[in-house]
Amino acid sequence: MFKRRNEKSRREYHLLKLAYRCQSAEELCEKAVSLVGCPVYWKPCRVLLLGKPGFSAKKASFYLIGYKPTTYLSIQHTILHELGHIVLGHHEARDTEEIDIEQEAEDFGYQLLVAVHGVGAFLSTSKNPSVAARYESLMSL
């Protein structure tokens, strides 16, 4: 369990570092291949389950991210949120630890969005009051 958590933190750290050198979510997906262990592809999908903005799925030799075609930054956020699910290991067998995977992917997705597109992108896409509060407290430092 301890080892697994370390591995997850390592991948999280390296993806975030990589994100600062990318200009788009798509570029980050391309550069994340060695971290993820296989390619990550993305495509717009008009029909999505339960009105969600996106999804990710593990296929035989790659991951697929589907997103609702909306505005550029919303799409960027959706792709990064889904990439978060992939890198955080949410597609692998769950361990017994109680974690809110949606919240974890959302928080990480926003960190990636800020790394790739800056805080302006974060502010214009954030709908989460706890994320906004965290941003406010960071900005007041």
Ligand SMILES: [Zn+2]
């Ligand atoms: Zn999600």
